[in-house]
Amino acid sequence: MAPADGPRGPRYAPGDRGMSGPATRSLELPGGRRARVWEQGSGPTLGYLGGLVGLPRWPDFLERLSVKHRVVAPSLPGSFGAEHFRELDDVADWVSATLDLLEAAELVGANIVGASLGATLAAEVAAFANASVGRLVLIAPFGLFDSEDPVRDLWAVQKREWNALVSSEPENLAAFLSPPGAVEELEWEIQRTRSQEASARLLWPTGDLGIAKRLHRIQAPTLLLWGELDQVVPASYAGRFARGIGDNAKIQLIDGAGHTAELDRPQQVAQAIADFLD
Amino acid sequence: MKLLWFHLMPHTRLPEDFAEKHPSVWVDIDPGLLDPAFAHELYNEFMDELEHAAELGFDGICVNEHHQNGYGLMPSPNLIAGALARRTRDAALVVMGNSLALYNPPLRVAEEFAMLDCISGGRLVAGFPVGTPMDTCYAYGQNPSQLRERYREAHDLIVRAWQAPEPFTWNGRYNKLRYVNPWPRPVQRPHPPIWIPGGGSVETWQWCVEADYVYANLSYYGHKLAAETLKGYWQEVAEQGREPNPYRAGFLQFVGVAESRQEAIDLYREPAEYFYGRCLHVHPRWATPPGYATEATLRSRIESQISKVANANSDARRQAARKPSMEEIVERGYVMVGSPDEVAEQLRAVATELNVGHLMLLMQFGNMDRQLTRYNSELFATRVLPQLHDLFDDQWEDRWWPRPMAPEARVTPRAIAG
Numbered sequence: 001m002a003p004a005d006g007p008r009g010p011r012y013a014p015g016d017r018g019m020s021g022p023a024t025r026s027l028e029l030p031g032g033r034r035a036r037v038w039e040q041g042s043g044p045t046l047g048y049l050g051g052l053v054g055l056p057r058w059p060d061f062l063e064r065l066s067v068k069h070r071v072v073a074p075s076l077p078g079s080f081g082a083e084h085f086r087e088l089d090d091v092a093d094w095v096s097a098t099l100d101l102l103e104a105a106e107l108v109g110a111n112i113v114g115a116s117l118g119a120t121l122a123a124e125v126a127a128f129a130n131a132s133v134g135r136l137v138l139i140a141p142f143g144l145f146d147s148e149d150p151v152r153d154l155w156a157v158q159k160r161e162w163n164a165l166v167s168s169e170p171e172n173l174a175a176f177l178s179p180p181g182a183v184e185e186l187e188w189e190i191q192r193t194r195s196q197e198a199s200a201r202l203l204w205p206t207g208d209l210g211i212a213k214r215l216h217r218i219q220a221p222t223l224l225l226w227g228e229l230d231q232v233v234p235a236s237y238a239g240r241f242a243r244g245i246g247d248n249a250k251i252q253l254i255d256g257a258g259h260t261a262e263l264d265r266p267q268q269v270a271q272a273i274a275d276f277l278d
Numbered sequence: 279m280k281l282l283w284f285h286l287m288p289h290t291r292l293p294e295d296f297a298e299k300h301p302s303v304w305v306d307i308d309p310g311l312l313d314p315a316f317a318h319e320l321y322n323e324f325m326d327e328l329e330h331a332a333e334l335g336f337d338g339i340c341v342n343e344h345h346q347n348g349y350g351l352m353p354s355p356n357l358i359a360g361a362l363a364r365r366t367r368d369a370a371l372v373v374m375g376n377s378l379a380l381y382n383p384p385l386r387v388a389e390e391f392a393m394l395d396c397i398s399g400g401r402l403v404a405g406f407p408v409g410t411p412m413d414t415c416y417a418y419g420q421n422p423s424q425l426r427e428r429y430r431e432a433h434d435l436i437v438r439a440w441q442a443p444e445p446f447t448w449n450g451r452y453n454k455l456r457y458v459n460p461w462p463r464p465v466q467r468p469h470p471p472i473w474i475p476g477g478g479s480v481e482t483w484q485w486c487v488e489a490d491y492v493y494a495n496l497s498y499y500g501h502k503l504a505a506e507t508l509k510g511y512w513q514e515v516a517e518q519g520r521e522p523n524p525y526r527a528g529f530l531q532f533v534g535v536a537e538s539r540q541e542a543i544d545l546y547r548e549p550a551e552y553f554y555g556r557c558l559h560v561h562p563r564w565a566t567p568p569g570y571a572t573e574a575t576l577r578s579r580i581e582s583q584i585s586k587v588a589n590a591n592s593d594a595r596r597q598a599a600r601k602p603s604m605e606e607i608v609e610r611g612y613v614m615v616g617s618p619d620e621v622a623e624q625l626r627a628v629a630t631e632l633n634v635g636h637l638m639l640l641m642q643f644g645n646m647d648r649q650l651t652r653y654n655s656e657l658f659a660t661r662v663l664p665q666l667h668d669l670f671d672d673q674w675e676d677r678w679w680p681r682p683m684a685p686e687a688r689v690t691p692r693a694i695a696g
Contacts, residue, residue: 086423086427089424089451089452155422155567155568156416156563156564157563158562158563159566186577186580186581189576189580190573190576190577193568193573193576194573196568196569197422197423197568197569198423199568200421200422200423200567200568200569201421201423201424201569204415204419204421204422204423204567205415205419205421
């Protein structure tokens with residue numbers, strides 16, 4: 001029997017603004033920077049740091065989580081809704097900018113879910129500043145590198161192959177990334193490229209970020225969620241992260257999901273997160 | 279005008295089925311394809327050819343930098359230029375150039391270029407390319423989002439280091455150096471002429487004009503495509519209120535000369551089809567690291583005439599990928615062929631139309647052998663070059679050409695004994 005949210009074609013229509021839509025605020029950050037924050041639902045607060053492609057629209061899995069949680073999703077530097085990132089040069093700069101963001105969004109001490117780039121930063125923040133996170137969910141973070149089982153160079157890939165590399169549901173990802181409604185296509189393309197550049201600015205050339213030396217500092221109860229079909233950061237990395245973090249880490253693989261597990265299998269990912277947090 | 283002889287130093291024995299059997303000529307090219315003993319032959323032959331070009335009276339000889347590349351075997355053009363400095367007397371040594379962000383610290387470029395300028399008695403042209411994505415982001419692992427900032431900082435550091443009357447401290451964003459003091463400083467004061475190789479980036483044009491550097495359009499796709507790019511550059515020159523001195527610009531053209539056009543087509547068919555069919559087989563996955571092109575360039579590519587240039591360039595690349603025939607190569611202007619008079623006439627027209635004072639000529643291309651390269655170069659030097667040398671000189675001064683030491687002050691290599 002097919003899983004509840006198995007392959008079924010795109011969930012996001014090109015002209016659709018994305019479900020009923022979360023409430024939007026604009027955060028003021030140090031240095032005159034601004035970042036969009038989306039919020040929806042009520043219940044315990046759950047902060048979300050967006051994945052490799054940021055949040056071009058409100059995704060299905062956050063919609064599901066917002067039934068029982070107050071989901072707060074500030075935009076990471078350079079991703080949709082936060083223009084500035086080129087002042088960030090190294091891990092210290094990115095951690096500092098992420099702490100700025102969590103403070104401005106009043107997420108310090110809250111439970112944090114991060115995906116891909118967002119998971120990388122959530123893990124770094126937890127390692128550098130333990131008190132800043134409650135429980136931690138990391139969906140396929142970058143940061144470690146094993147030459148025998150390397151992380152894929154996701155920027156040495158032709159554009160037309162990219163969706164199928166990062167997602168097990170490439171058509172769904174393409175729809176998720178398509179311009180919603182009235183947004184001008186040129187501006188959308190510029191923003192998409194910018195969010196890719198922002199990821200590359202931290203991760204290029206996709207080696208380790210030195211986090212192996214800091215993982216033991218993560219004290220938060222941590223769930224490592226991983227798409228079993230992840231072609232970018234193989235699911236075997238879940239074990240490497242868990243060993244580095246210690247007994248407070250547990251692993252859950254998501255059947256049929258790729259690197260963008262939260263988009264590929266929203267129901268399973270939302271359920272796993274809810275089970276871990278509640 | 280100035281006529282310069284440019285060598286890419288291509289591998290001349292890529293297999294016939296290279297494009298079918300191998301993913302890319304660049305970055306991950308099979309190391310088994312180049313026997314180091316054959317590289318020994320190639321380097322020496324190619325340096326013979328550059329020295330020969332200088333003897334023939336070309337104004338300058340040009341080398342450039344590529345990494346992990348089957349058509350450009352010069353990861354270090356400075357090594358080649360060092361040898362050429364000893365074996366040539368008057369030709370300008372145009373190193374096109376060093377990709378500044380790849381050197382750590384970039385002071386290395388200030389030092390090596392200053393050494394070259396001293397060894398050659400002030401004959402160096404300092405080329406400062408950003409470098410291609412293949413060279414910089416993939417072969418050398420540079421962050422595409424930081425590449426241009428690092429490049430600009432390196433430039434600022436080098437140019438200051440060349441001129442500083444005393445040691446100074448550099449606290450840059452990417453380079454922290456307490457004691458900047460390269461020994462020696464270059465012969466040419468305040469510094470060797472700086473040329474910037476570039477494609478169709480608006481920012482590069484703006485910067486070249488502001489800084490008063492030469493903009494050199496180095497493409498393998500000939501004068502027809504360069505026309506659009508150079509038009510954009512000259513518009514920028516006009517907008518900044520500078521004079522349209524043709525020596526502000528450089529441009530690369532493949533040329534094959536023979537006694538007649540048909541003979542030229544027959545003679546140069548094999549090396550041209552080799553170059554466009556095998557050497558330009560670059561896998562597209564190396565083309566667009568995010569951040570390599572700036573947002574301004576992306577916008578203008580999508581919005582304005584630049585899109586035509588960019589599209590034309592990628593069209594050209596696509597066409598080249600389909601292994602063009604010699605007839606197509608000639609028709610599109612990639613390689614200019616003809617009798618000496620025909621080539622002189624075409625080049626005069628192109629240089630005038632593009633308003634380019636520094637013409638860089640690729641006269642060894644693809645798998646062209648020593649004998650044919652010699653024939654091409656000699657025919658050009660004796661029967662084309664004299665017809666072109668006078669162009670622009672009655673009207674414009676080349677302020678971007680090396681100013682060497684006086685001939686009587688320059689020493690020549692000599693044996694210690696005997």
